[in-house]
Amino acid sequence: MTTKSLILDGAQVADTIKAQLTKRIEQLADKGVIPCLATVIVGDDPASETYVRMKGNACKRIGIVSRRIQLAKDTTTTQLLDVIQQLNNDPLVHGILLQHPVPSHIDERAAFDTISIDKDVDGVTTLGFAQTAFGIGAFPSCTPAAIVAILDAYNISIEGKHAVVIGRSPILGKPVSLMLLNRNATVTICHSKTQHLDQIVKSADIVVAAVGRPKFVQGDWIKPGAVVMDAGYNKGNIGDVDYDACLRHASAITPVPAGVGPVTIAMLLKHTVDAAERTRIL
Known part of the structure; x- marks a missing residue:
């Protein structure tokens, strides 16, 4: 007899986070x-354009000011850095998000690293990555x-578990590996050059799919009872795991959409409110 898998409802988790933020935003407003x-x-x-509009609407719904700075395609790296530096120096701005990707002629890493660590609410700077590691x-x-917020919301234990992360991007695979490691998981990072990937995934208690390929993770890769976190989003609302096939083996799984995506936006809002509270304290 198989046990029904727990669907990890990211939309519900995001709503809870945003409800808590609304109260904090009201308290900040009382202080000006x-x-x-x-x-x-x-x-x-x-x-x-779509992502920026979605994030802007999410801000407005809970009382965060969303300031959009639109720059021309032929903007130079120097001009972009100047704009970011102006935002760093603006006391009314608490968080800065540089929408990825930028045109290929721009030094994206230089642009990311110009963002003040105190306003790096999207977690893209080299210094922010190092702080996450520590x-x-x-x-x-x-x-x-x-x-991590979804795992915590559902009281899914991280400590002592074997987590396999598929993907090594600097804003997803690598930092989530470090965050799980800091929560006392044993972490294996896999990527496009990993050999015998299916066998490694089969040993995982927690699988994080962040590879950017639709239905890449197959159902027979999943150990019975494993937790599957699908961080992918591909055309047609398809994640990086074969959802129906993995559902048959996993004890818990995130759907796509309404899984990791809504909570990602909620965390951006949370970080912005956190930053506003920090500047108030300072």
């Missing part, structure tokens, strides 16, 4: 502080933070 997230978008990439970062990358 309105949290503000500035989003910089370079060029006119349609997907970026377990002292205020603003870890939002998707890794969302994955």
Whole structure:
């Protein structure tokens, strides 16, 4: 007899986080502080336009000011760095988000690392990554933070578990591996060059799929009772795991959509409010 898998409802987790933020935003407003997230978008990439609009709407719904800075496609790296530095120096801005990707002629890493660590609410700076590694970062990358938040919301134990992370990007695979390690998981990081990937995944208590390929993780890779966190999003609302096949083996699994995605946005909002509270204290 098989036990029914627990569907990890990210939309519900996100709603809980946002409800808590609303109260904190009201308390800040009573002190004359309105949290503000500035989003910089370079060029006119349609997907970026959609993401920025979604984030802006999410801000407005709970009382965060969303300031959009639209720059032309031919903006130079120097010009972009100047804009970011102006936002760093603006006391009314608490968080800065540079929408990825930027045009190829721009030094994206230089742009990310120009963002003040105190306003790096998206967790993209080199310093922020280092702080996450040491377990002292205020603003870890939002998707890794969302994955951990979902596990915590459902009281899924991390300590002592074997977590296999598929993907090694600097804003997802690597930081989530470090965050799980800091919570006393034993972590294996896999990637495109990993041999016998299916066998490694079969040994996992927690699987984090962050590879950017639709239905990449197969159902027979999943150990019975494992927890599957699908951090992928591909065209057609398809994640990085074969959901129906993995559902038959997993004890708990995130759907796509309404899984990790909504909580990622909620963590961006939370970090912005955290930053506003920190500046109030300072």
